[in-house]
Amino acid sequence: xxxxxxxxxxxxxxxxxxxxxxxxxxxxxxxxxxxxxxxxxxxxxxxxxxxxxxxxxxxxxxxxxxxxxxxxxxxxxxxxxxxxxxxxxxxxxxxxxxxxxxxxxxxxxxxxxxxxxxxxxxxxxxxxxxxxxxxxxxxxxxxxxxxxxxxxxxxxxxxxxxxxxxxxxxxxxxxxxxxxxxxxxxxxxxxxxxxxxxxxxxxxxxxxxxxxxxxxxxxxxxxxxxxxxxxxxxxxxxxxxxxxxxxxxxxxxxxxxxxxxxxxxxxxxxxxxxxxxxxxxxxxxxxxxxxxxxxxxxxxxxxxxxxxxxxxxxxxxxxxxxxxxxxxxxxxxxxxxxxxxxxxxxxxxxxxxxxxxxxxxxxxxxxxxxxxxxxxxxxxxxxxxxxxxxxxxxxxxxxxxxxxxxxxxxxxxxxxxxxxxxxxxxxxxxx
Amino acid sequence: xxxxxxxxxxxxxxxxxxxxxxxxxxxxxxxxxxxxxxxxxxxxxxxxxxxxxxxxxxxxxxxxxxxxxxxxxxxxxxxxxxxxxxxxxxxxxxxxxxxxxxxxxxxxxxxxxxxxxxxxxxxxxxxxxxxxxxxxxxxxxx
Numbered sequence: 001x002x003x004x005x006x007x008x009x010x011x012x013x014x015x016x017x018x019x020x021x022x023x024x025x026x027x028x029x030x031x032x033x034x035x036x037x038x039x040x041x042x043x044x045x046x047x048x049x050x051x052x053x054x055x056x057x058x059x060x061x062x063x064x065x066x067x068x069x070x071x072x073x074x075x076x077x078x079x080x081x082x083x084x085x086x087x088x089x090x091x092x093x094x095x096x097x098x099x100x101x102x103x104x105x106x107x108x109x110x111x112x113x114x115x116x117x118x119x120x121x122x123x124x125x126x127x128x129x130x131x132x133x134x135x136x137x138x139x140x141x142x143x144x145x146x147x148x149x150x151x152x153x154x155x156x157x158x159x160x161x162x163x164x165x166x167x168x169x170x171x172x173x174x175x176x177x178x179x180x181x182x183x184x185x186x187x188x189x190x191x192x193x194x195x196x197x198x199x200x201x202x203x204x205x206x207x208x209x210x211x212x213x214x215x216x217x218x219x220x221x222x223x224x225x226x227x228x229x230x231x232x233x234x235x236x237x238x239x240x241x242x243x244x245x246x247x248x249x250x251x252x253x254x255x256x257x258x259x260x261x262x263x264x265x266x267x268x269x270x271x272x273x274x275x276x277x278x279x280x281x282x283x284x285x286x287x288x289x290x291x292x293x294x295x296x297x298x299x300x301x302x303x304x305x306x307x308x309x310x311x312x313x314x315x316x317x318x319x320x321x322x323x324x325x326x327x328x329x330x331x332x333x334x335x336x337x338x339x340x341x342x343x344x345x346x347x348x349x350x351x352x353x354x355x356x357x358x359x360x361x362x363x364x365x366x367x368x369x370x371x372x373x374x375x376x377x378x379x380x381x382x383x384x385x386x387x388x389x390x391x392x393x394x395x396x397x398x399x400x401x402x403x404x405x406x407x408x409x410x411x412x413x414x415x416x417x418x419x420x421x422x423x424x425x426x427x428x429x430x431x
Numbered sequence: 432x433x434x435x436x437x438x439x440x441x442x443x444x445x446x447x448x449x450x451x452x453x454x455x456x457x458x459x460x461x462x463x464x465x466x467x468x469x470x471x472x473x474x475x476x477x478x479x480x481x482x483x484x485x486x487x488x489x490x491x492x493x494x495x496x497x498x499x500x501x502x503x504x505x506x507x508x509x510x511x512x513x514x515x516x517x518x519x520x521x522x523x524x525x526x527x528x529x530x531x532x533x534x535x536x537x538x539x540x541x542x543x544x545x546x547x548x549x550x551x552x553x554x555x556x557x558x559x560x561x562x563x564x565x566x567x568x569x570x571x572x573x
Contacts (some may be wrong), residue, residue, distance in 0.1 A: 255540045374444060374500060381442035381481060381504040381550070382533060408476045410446055413498050 003119040003151075004112070007258055008312045009214055012305075015257050016315060020053050022285040023261065027051045027060070030291050031171045037293060054174065057261070062269065062281065062294045062303025068098040068238065076290050077101055084289050088237050089137045100139075100237050101289040107146070109286055110240040114147030120247035120254060120310065121208065121231040123177055125152030128203075130170060132180035132188075133211065134160040134420065139241025140211055144179045153177070160184070161419050163191045174203040178269045179233075182222065183213040185421035186352045189226050190214050190417075200227040208233045208245060212421045213299075213320040213338045219250075221352055232319050233340040236297055238290075239282055244317075249309050252316030259286045262315060263294070278303050279324050280317060296325045301337070328425065330358065333403040337425060340370060340405075343396050349378035349389050353415040360429040368405040373412045436558050436569055437505045438548065439487045441481040444500035449474060455480060458497050464490050468538035468548055481536070483548060505554055508568030509547045509561060511537075518547065521566055525551065528560050 002008050010018070027048040030037035041047070044061050051059065068076060077084070084101040102110070123129065129148045133140030141159055148155045156169060160180070166188060169175065178185070185207055192199050207222065210233035222230045234253050235243035239260065244253040255262050264278040265271055272278040280297045302318040322336035329335070337356055344354055359367045372393070380386060386394035390407040397405045443450040452471070459466065468483040485505065485552045493500045511517040525532060533554040536544050546568055551557040561567040 376500060379444050379500045379502050380440075381440070381479055381502060383472045383479055386444075386477065386479075387474055410477075411444060411498070411500050414446070 001119050001122070001124070002311075003116040007256075008116060008120075008254075008314065010258075010313055012307070012313050016054065018258055019261050019285060020332060022258070023054065023057070023283070024048075024051060026283070026285055026293070030078060030293060032214075034076070034291065036067070036076055037078075037291075054261070057263065057283070057294070058167060058271065060294050062296050063292050064296050065098070065238075065298070069096040072096055073099045078291055079103060079289050087137075088139050088142075088241070090237060092247060098238070100240075102240070103288040106240065106287050106289050109259055110143065110243065111146045111150055113240075113243045113259060114143060115151050116256060117233070117243065117245040117254070118147055118151055118153075118208075119247045120312070122206065122229070122248055123148070123151060123153060123208075127153040127176045128156065128174055129153050129177040129179060130156040130158055130166070130173075130175040132158055132160055132166055132178060132184065133242075139235070139237045140179075143235065143241030143243075144208075163188055163419075164195075167192055167197055170204060171177070171197070171202055176203050176205050178207045178228075180207070180209065181211050181418070181421060182209040182218055182230075183212065183418045184420070185209055185222055185226075185230075186218070187417045187419065189222065190413075193201065199225075204228055206231065210234055210242060210245075213322055213326075215338055215342045215345055216319070217342060218352065219394060221345060234317070234320065236299075238292060238295060239284060239297075240287070247310040247312060251308065252304050252318050253317055254308065254312050254314045255282075257314045259284065261285055262303060262317065264301065273306075275302060277321060280320075296324075300324055300327075326425075328356070328358065328368075328427070330368050330403050332403075333401065335368070335401050339400055340397065342392070343400050344370070346370055347393055347396070349375050349411055350393070350409065351375055353417065354414055354424060356425045358425070358429050368403065369408060370405045371408045371410050371412045371415060373415055374409040376412060433460060436484055436507070436562075436567055437554065438508050438568075440504040440550075441480075441484055441490050441494070441550065442489060442502050442504045443482075443494060445471075445478050445480055447476050449495055452480070454497075455494065455499065458493050458499075459471050459484065459490055462486070462489055462493050462513055464493075468536060468546070470536040472541070473533065481534075481548075483538075486541045504550065506555065507549045507551065507561065509549060509566050510568050521547075521561070521564060524560050524564050525557060529567055530557050532561065537558045 031048045040061050046059050083103050085104045086102045089099045131144045135141030206229040207347045208231045219230045231246045231247045233242050235241050244255055246253050261283040263281040265281055266278050280299045280301050282295045286293045300321045304316045307313050325336050353373055355371040357369040361367055393407045466482050466486045470481050472479045533550040535549050537547045539545055
């Protein structure tokens with residue numbers, strides 16, 4: 001099923017020509033109407049006329065999160081406020097807040113993109129979609145909401161939290177699709193089973209999970225435990241909100257290339273080779289209120305340009321492997337929490353929840369401790385069995401991370417649960 | 432009837448943190464469950480409580496409901512005479528039969544007897560050997 005088959009199956013050659021045309025228009029508009037971009041272009045000595053094709057993209061400077069903070073609140077906008085129909089804002093827990101604005105056309109493109117995505121992963125007008133992403137200044141709730149409505153699906157705008165009520169409504173209103181963070185899905189599944197609710201006996205058939213990196217093994221666990229199909233969704237508030245999901249092939253997320261132009265770069269900002277991991281860079285080709293040129297998402301992924309088995313020609317990104325700024329440096333080695341999750345989820349003797357604790361010993365050496373819950377069925381009355389399990393996990397981690405971690409198994413149900421984005425790293429190192 | 436010769440030990444996983452033992456024993460106290468034999472095997476950040484109680488099934492349920500990781504383990508009881516060589520003869524008999532004793536702990540029983548709790552790798556064979564030695568405890572722990 002396609003939402004907009006002519007665009008979604010457009011030959012790659014035509015798609016690239018379309019991107020070039022839109023890119024040329026974008027740089028001229030940005031130069032003309034955005035004081036921020038005009039200044040940036042001048043700083044690096046680029047004139048809009050220098051950008052003729054996609055190969056010229058690398059002449060343009062990157063746009064960073066700090067630019068949004070520095071230009072808070074209105075400095076990034078390329079239209080007068082009278083044309084802006086909505087603001088979303090981030091809380092600024094890690095710095096100054098940032099704000100994103102949308103013209104009515106921006107909202108329309110956001111909703112259309114999401115309609116394509118939802119259709120691609122199998123949502124239809126017959127579905128009842130429970131949206132357990134936060135509503136409000138966070139883009140997750142409203143992003144799903146308007147697309148699901150335009151699709152003709154039935155929306156339950158329950159927002160995040162209140163797990164008891166989530167399960168009640170899920171049962172009573174016959175929810176078929178749930179949208180929330182993967183960590184909340186795990187929590188909800190555990191809560192349901194502790195309260196005698198078998199999700200397999202509900203009408204729930206699929207979930208669309210995102211807003212934080214998660215692993216293929218977590219998908220398998222969710223699917224095995226609950227009997228639903230789990231799909232990945234990606235988007236960031238700066239780009240609009242949730243925008244892209246996997247199609248039914250579950251082999252990467254389609255990035256709608258008529259609106260978004262993507263590149264993958266290494267730590268020095270150079271394009272990586274085909275199939276190599278790096279930071280996702282996005283240029284918004286059609287956003288009016290706040291166009292972004294070479295936006296550094298901070299998300300680490302791999303790009304796939306091969307035409308997908310689903311028939312869509314738009315490039316895919318593989319699931320997000322981590323955040324460029326989530327990267328931990330432990331004893332000089334780069335460690336992504338997603339790598340740790342990947343290892344843990346392959347070990348049936350442990351649960352889904354884990355914590356990563358970093359300490360610095362008096363010797364100055366970093367110490368990483370991974371706490372993970374012992375699965376009920378793996379408990380043995382013999383100390384040696386549990387020590388062997390801890391050792392086995394530590395060895396697996398070492399082989400993947402290249403650095404030793406101490407593994408502590410703890411009682412099930414004792415590690416912190418997260419209703420929104422999970423915060424699994426506690427860094428107690430003093431620099 | 433093998434079951435009557437087997438004692439069900441309650442095994443509980445506990446993190447090595449203040450208050451964990453109190454939390455376990457409080458639950459048992461609330462239900463009026465008496466602990467007859469008790470030991471903790473500790474290994475750094477965690478430990479395993481092993482105990483024999485008078486109301487085993489009830490103890491299992493109350494601890495499980497309270498969120499503890501708990502299991503029932505088959506162990507054997509051996510009555511030891513209060514004289515030199517008592518334990519030696521048992522250990523020797525099991526050793527000669529190539530049965531490994533995984534762990535062992537003891538408690539006083541009745542007026543002047545001691546009961547040894549044994550966890551072995553081959554419980555069927557151990558029962559056979561210990562019956563031959565006429566030391567296997569058969570009865571109820573209460």
